[in-house]
Amino acid sequence: RLACPPLIAAQPSSRLMSASLDTLPDAHSWMIRLQQCEDKATGALEVVKSLNGHLQTLTAATDRVKDQSNRLSSNASSLLAKKSLLEGQCETLTDMLRKFQHIEAVCKEGSHPMLSAASSRFPALMEEIDNAVTFLIANVDMKSSRQFLALVASAQSSTTHALRTALSSCFDTASSSIVSDPQYASCFKDKANLPFKGVHNLMTTSQGDADDDDVPAIFQGHLAALNENYRRHADEHSGVPLRRLLEDRAARCRAKPVEGEATAEEELYWSAQLADHAVVEESMGAFRRSRLLIIEPLVRDHLTSSTRLSLPEAVERLLQVVRDVWEEEQVLFKVLWIVGEGPTPLHSHGLQRLEEDIYEYAYQQYRRYLMGTDDLMELGRAHAAIIATCPGPLPKFVGRMVGDTQERAVNRATTYIRNTLQPSTATKEEMQDLFRTGKDGDEDRLPNVVVCAASFLDVVYRLLDRSVFTIFADECLRVTLAGVLRVTKDMGLGALPADVGPGLGPIHALLLRLCCLLRLRENLSSYDASFTVVEQRLDLSHLAQTKLGITQTNREAKRDIETVLKECCDALIDRISTSVCAPAGPEVTEVDVKSLYSEYEVLLGRYVISSATRAVLLRPIRAHIASNYEARCLKNGVATPTPITWE
Numbered sequence: 001r002l003a004c005p006p007l008i009a010a011q012p013s014s015r016l017m018s019a020s021l022d023t024l025p026d027a028h029s030w031m032i033r034l035q036q037c038e039d040k041a042t043g044a045l046e047v048v049k050s051l052n053g054h055l056q057t058l059t060a061a062t063d064r065v066k067d068q069s070n071r072l073s074s075n076a077s078s079l080l081a082k083k084s085l086l087e088g089q090c091e092t093l094t095d096m097l098r099k100f101q102h103i104e105a106v107c108k109e110g111s112h113p114m115l116s117a118a119s120s121r122f123p124a125l126m127e128e129i130d131n132a133v134t135f136l137i138a139n140v141d142m143k144s145s146r147q148f149l150a151l152v153a154s155a156q157s158s159t160t161h162a163l164r165t166a167l168s169s170c171f172d173t174a175s176s177s178i179v180s181d182p183q184y185a186s187c188f189k190d191k192a193n194l195p196f197k198g199v200h201n202l203m204t205t206s207q208g209d210a211d212d213d214d215v216p217a218i219f220q221g222h223l224a225a226l227n228e229n230y231r232r233h234a235d236e237h238s239g240v241p242l243r244r245l246l247e248d249r250a251a252r253c254r255a256k257p258v259e260g261e262a263t264a265e266e267e268l269y270w271s272a273q274l275a276d277h278a279v280v281e282e283s284m285g286a287f288r289r290s291r292l293l294i295i296e297p298l299v300r301d302h303l304t305s306s307t308r309l310s311l312p313e314a315v316e317r318l319l320q321v322v323r324d325v326w327e328e329e330q331v332l333f334k335v336l337w338i339v340g341e342g343p344t345p346l347h348s349h350g351l352q353r354l355e356e357d358i359y360e361y362a363y364q365q366y367r368r369y370l371m372g373t374d375d376l377m378e379l380g381r382a383h384a385a386i387i388a389t390c391p392g393p394l395p396k397f398v399g400r401m402v403g404d405t406q407e408r409a410v411n412r413a414t415t416y417i418r419n420t421l422q423p424s425t426a427t428k429e430e431m432q433d434l435f436r437t438g439k440d441g442d443e444d445r446l447p448n449v450v451v452c453a454a455s456f457l458d459v460v461y462r463l464l465d466r467s468v469f470t471i472f473a474d475e476c477l478r479v480t481l482a483g484v485l486r487v488t489k490d491m492g493l494g495a496l497p498a499d500v501g502p503g504l505g506p507i508h509a510l511l512l513r514l515c516c517l518l519r520l521r522e523n524l525s526s527y528d529a530s531f532t533v534v535e536q537r538l539d540l541s542h543l544a545q546t547k548l549g550i551t552q553t554n555r556e557a558k559r560d561i562e563t564v565l566k567e568c569c570d571a572l573i574d575r576i577s578t579s580v581c582a583p584a585g586p587e588v589t590e591v592d593v594k595s596l597y598s599e600y601e602v603l604l605g606r607y608v609i610s611s612a613t614r615a616v617l618l619r620p621i622r623a624h625i626a627s628n629y630e631a632r633c634l635k636n637g638v639a640t641p642t643p644i645t646w647e
Contacts (some may be wrong), residue, residue: 096142103132103148110155117166118158118238124246126159153275160279167242168286174233175290178226184294187222193301197292223324226294227310227332234336247338250280250345259544277345284349290356295325296361298589303365311373311382315366319398320387322362329354374414379405380459409463413456413472418435420452430489432497435508436606449483450516455521466529473524473531477557480520481564488513507579510572511607517565518613524558532556569617576600577624581632590644593629597622622646 013602106128116122132152136145178184179195188194302321304313330351339346373379383405390398434445453476460472473552492509500508524531532554601618608614626644 014238041411069234090278095138099135100144102128103135103152106132107151107155111158112326114162115162117157117162117242122159122162122240126163126245142581152435152446156275160275161243162281163245164282164286166238167246167283170234170237170239171241171286171290173237174230174239175293177233178230178294179297181229183222183229187226187298188301190301190304191498193297193304195297198591223298224331227328230291230294231332232336241449243337247284247346249276252276280345281349284346284353288354289352291329291354291425292357292361293356295329299325299361299365309369311369311378312385314369315382315385315401316389318362318366319386322358325358326355329358354560361393363397367404370404370408373408374412374415375620376409376459377417377455379412381410383409383463386498406463409460410468413460413464414457416452417472417475417479421449421456421476421483422427428495431494431518432489433489433493433501434512435497436512446486446519447484447512447517449480449487450519452519453477453480457523457527461529469527469529470531473527473529474555474557477520477531481557481560484513484516484520485564488516501577507572507575510568510575514565514568514572515607517561517568518608518610520561521558521565524561531558573617573620573624576604577622577628580625581628591627593625593644594646597625 073167107124110125110129129152133149133156136149140149149509156590185194233623299318299321303309303318309317333351333354337346337350370379370382373382383402386405387402388399434447436445443569456476457473460469464472488509491512492506494505496502496505518583600621601614603612604617608617622644629644
C-alpha cells in the first residue's frame with residue numbers, strides 16, 4: 001500500500017505558503033506542477049487501492065478454491081478406499097460363492113448311491129469333505145452355513161459308511177479266505193471245531209494223529225503262516241489305501257473335554273470328531289471280529305481235542321496258547337497298521353480291545369472247565385499251574401481265573417470236609433493195615449482222615465486268603481481230631497492181626513494216635529497263619545429285660561491238638577509202663593523187664609520216627625518201669641531190689 005508523500009502530508013499553512021511562493025521565482029508554475037503531481041498521485045493511490053481490493057478478492061477466491069480442492073481430494077481418497085474395499089468384498093464373496101458351489105458339488109458326489117471306496121477319487125473326496133467341514137465351522141455365522149453343514153454331514157456319513165463297509169468287506173474276505181484254506185483246516189485235530197463245516201473235505205494234511213504234547217508246537221508253527229496269509233488277503237482290493245485313510249482319521253480323533261460349556265463352533269467340531277470316532281470304532285470292530293473268527297476255533301480245538309484234559313492241564317495249555325496268540329497278534333497288528341507311540345484310537349479300539357476279547361474267550365473256556373471240576377485237589381493244582389505259568393503281576397483275566405478258582409475252592413472245601421473228612425471210618429481190612437508190624441511200606445501208613453487233612457490244609461493254604469484259611473483249618477482240624485480219636489478207638493477195640501501179640505491192640509492204637517497228632521502238629525508248623533478263631537454269639541439270657549448281648553469266645557486248633565497230644569502221651573506212658581511191669585514177680589528178672597521194654601521201644605520206633613521225640617517219651621517210661629519194678633520186688637519180698645540200669 002502506498003502512503004502520501006511527506007510534502008503532501010505536511011503542507012504548511014496557506015499564509016506561509018503564500019509568503020513563500022511570492023518570494024520564490026516561478027513558484028506559481030511550480031505549484032501548478034505540484035498540484036498536478038498530487039492529483040496523479042491521488043489517482044494512482046485510488047488505482048492501487050482498487051488493485052489491492054481486487055487482489056484481496058482474488059486471494060479469498062484462491063483460498064476457497066484451495067479448500068474446495070482439498071475437500072475434493074479427500075472425497076476422492078475416501079471413494080478410492082471404498083472402491084478397494086468393495087472390490088475385496090466382491091472378490092471374497094465370489095470366492096465364498098465358488099467355495100459353496102464346490103461344497104455343493106462335493107456333497108452331491110459324496111452322497112451318490114454308487115460311491116465306491118475303492119475308487120481313486122475316494123481319498124481326495126474325503127479330504128475335500130473334511131476341508132468343507134473345517135470351512136463351515138470357521139464360518140458358522142454365515143447365513144447358509146447351517147444348511148450346508150447338514151449337506152456335508154450327510155455326505156460325510158455316506159463316505160464314512162462306504163469306508164467302513166469297504167474295510168469290513170476286506171477283513172471279512174480275508175478271514176473267509178483263511179478259514180476256507182486247507183492250511184487252516186490242517187491245524188485242527190477235531191473237524192467238529194472248524195468254524196465252517198463245509199471245509200472238512202479240504203483237510204488234506206490233518207494233524208489229528210499228533211500227540212497231545214505236540215499241540216502247542218503245532219499251533220505255534222501254523223499261526224505265523226496263517227497271519228501272513230491274512231495280511232496278503234487284507235492287502236487285496238485296495239486294502240492298504242483304505243487302512244491309510246482310517247489311520248488318518250484316527251490320528252485326528254480327540255477326546256471331548258468334560259468340563260466347561262462348548263460354543264457353537266466347538267459343538268460342530270466335536271460332532272465331526274464323534275463321526276471319526278464312530279468309523280474308527282466300527283472298522284476296528286470288524287477287524288477284531290475277523291481275527292476272532294480265526295482264533296477262537298483254534299483255541300477251542302487245542303483245548304477239547306483228543307481226551308478230556310484235567311483242569312491243571314487245561315490251564316497250562318490255555319495260557320500257553322493265549323500267550324502265543326497274543327504275541328502273533330501284536331506282530332500282525334504292527335504289520336497291518338501304521339501307528340505312532342502312545343495310546344491312539346487304533347490302539348484302544350483295535351489292539352487293546354482285541355486283547356480283551358481274546359482274554360475273555362480264554363476266560364470263558366477256563367470257566368467251562370472250572371464248573372465241571374469238583375475235586376478240591378485238582379483245583380489246587382490248577383491254581384498252582386496258573387501262578388507258575390504267569391510269574392510277576394497277573395493280567396486281568398488271569399486274576400479273574402484265580403478269583404474264580406478260589407471261589408470254587410471255598411465251595412468245594414466245605415463239601416470236602418463234609419463228605420471226605422467228617423465220615424472218616426475204616427473197614428476191618430483197613431483197620432488191620434494200620435498196625436505197624438515191621439513190614440515193608442507200613443512206616444508211613446496213616447488213617448485216611450490224616451492224609452486227606454494234610455492235603456486239604458496244603459491246598460487251601462495256597463489257594464485262599466489267610467483269614468479264610470484260618471476258618472477252614474479250624475473246622476478241618478476239629479473234624480480230623482475227632483476222626484483220629486474215633487479210628488484209634490476202633491483200632492484198640494477191634495480184632496488184631498495175626499502178627500500182633502495179644503493185649504497190644506490198645507498200645508498200637510495209642511501209638512497210632514500219637515503218630516497222627518505229631519504229624520498234624522508238624523504240618524501246622526509249616527503254615528504262616530493264625531489258627532485262632534473268634535466266635536461271637538448273641539446272648540439271649542437277658543431277653544426278658546430287652547437286653548441283647550454278644551458273647552465272644554476264642555478257639556485255637558493248635559491248642560486243642562497239644563491238649564490231646566499230652567493226654568495221649570500220658571496214657572501211652574502209663575500203658576507201656578504197666579504192660580512191662582505187669583508180669584513182674586519173683587521169677588521175673590531185670591533182664592526179662594529190659595527185654596520186654598526193648599520190644600516196646602522197637603514198637604515205638606515204628607510209629608515215632610524222630611529220635612528226639614522217642615527220647616522224650618522213653619525217659620518217663622523208663623522211670624515208671626523202674627519205679628514199678630522196684631515196688632513189685634519189695635511187694636514180693638525182695639529186701640534190697642537192684643535198680644534197673646539203662647544203656
